[in-house]
Amino acid sequence: MGGRDIDAGSRGPRAQPDASTPPIPSPLPRLAVLVSGRGSNLQALLDAIAAGHLAAQVVGVFSDRPAAPALQRVPAPLRWSRDARAFPTRAEFDAALAVAVAAAQPDWIVCAGYLRILGDDFVARFRGRVLNIHPSLLPKYRGLHTHARALAAGEREHGVSVHFVVPELDAGAVIAQARVPVLADDEADTLAARVLQVEHPLLVAVVRLAAAGRIAEHGATVLLDGHPLFTPLQLDSTGHLDHSEPRSGP
Numbered sequence: 001m002g003g004r005d006i007d008a009g010s011r012g013p014r015a016q017p018d019a020s021t022p023p024i025p026s027p028l029p030r031l032a033v034l035v036s037g038r039g040s041n042l043q044a045l046l047d048a049i050a051a052g053h054l055a056a057q058v059v060g061v062f063s064d065r066p067a068a069p070a071l072q073r074v075p076a077p078l079r080w081s082r083d084a085r086a087f088p089t090r091a092e093f094d095a096a097l098a099v100a101v102a103a104a105q106p107d108w109i110v111c112a113g114y115l116r117i118l119g120d121d122f123v124a125r126f127r128g129r130v131l132n133i134h135p136s137l138l139p140k141y142r143g144l145h146t147h148a149r150a151l152a153a154g155e156r157e158h159g160v161s162v163h164f165v166v167p168e169l170d171a172g173a174v175i176a177q178a179r180v181p182v183l184a185d186d187e188a189d190t191l192a193a194r195v196l197q198v199e200h201p202l203l204v205a206v207v208r209l210a211a212a213g214r215i216a217e218h219g220a221t222v223l224l225d226g227h228p229l230f231t232p233l234q235l236d237s238t239g240h241l242d243h244s245e246p247r248s249g250p
């Protein structure tokens with residue numbers, strides 16, 4: 001799994017393009033995906049790319065768990081994993097992860113079911129380019145076990161958020177959300193399954209915006225096409241993000 005191929009060879013005069021010269025396509029945006037589990041969100045990205053619905057390329061899949069089934073969804077050269085528990089400190093694992101991720105030269109890093117808190121140094125190194133999909137309507141239910149907690153709290157609505165990653169857990173600017181109803185007979189697993197169904201189109205839709213250079217982190221705010229988002233984009237029933245959301249401010 002390597003980075004960009006840099007042609008250090010040719011030093012002669014560059015051929016001037018003319019009408020007969022086909023345009024050189026810009027390289028596809030490079031995605032590094034961090035996983036810890038089965039990888040259904042990773043698969044959603046891979047499927048969208050294969051179907052021509054996401055103009056990007058997965059350049060590496062990274063895990064803290066060598067046995068993570070998600071790793072099997074990509075060819076071996078794209079896989080990197082180390083047992084995080086085998087490292088003396090969290091910082092040492094994070095440092096090894098950062099070196100491996102940097103070597104892939106990603107444009108974006110997507111936490112897709114990645115179950116480790118990233119250290120401050122890792123976040124700082126890639127700040128503004130790290131996204132996470134979190135199974136709750138943030139800022140509600142940061143952390144783990146979100147479905148059980150939402151049920152225990154008697155929520156009638158639940159869902160998923162995609163946000164920028166900052167050092168504080170699940171506290172980064174929220175880019176987009178998708179909502180599902182909580183049913184009277186829901187248990188954590190049935191609610192999780194319903195949420196997962198909207199996670200996949202939501203993640204693809206946000207990564208599509210990121211890959212197209214349309215979103216950016218601006219402090220605690222998300223910029224969409226240079227305009228601040230004051231409320232997260234919402235996934236509609238057709239799997240598209242509502243860009244018509246009213247934007248106040250310049």
Ligand SMILES: Nc1nc2c(c(=O)[nH]1)N[C@@H](CN(C=O)c1ccc(C(=O)N[C@@H](CCC(=O)O)C(=O)O)cc1)CN2
Nearest residue numbers: 114115116117118132134143144166167168169170171
């Ligand atoms: N610095 C950040 N790192 C990560 C974030 C983030 O927002 N900031 N998002 C997470 C993903 N995540 C929820 O969406 C999450 C991941 C891990 C944990 C957690 O408590 N992990 C424990 C280990 C749990 C386990 O092994 O079962 C830990 O790291 O000690 C909570 C939420 C990705 N990283």
Ligand SMILES: NCC(=O)N[C@@H]1O[C@H](COP(=O)([O-])[O-])[C@@H](O)[C@H]1O
Nearest residue numbers: 037038039040041112113133134135
């Ligand atoms: N705190 C992070 C977290 O809980 N992420 C959640 O883990 C699952 C991973 O599924 P996947 O491995 O099939 O994509 C997804 O539901 C994702 O939202």
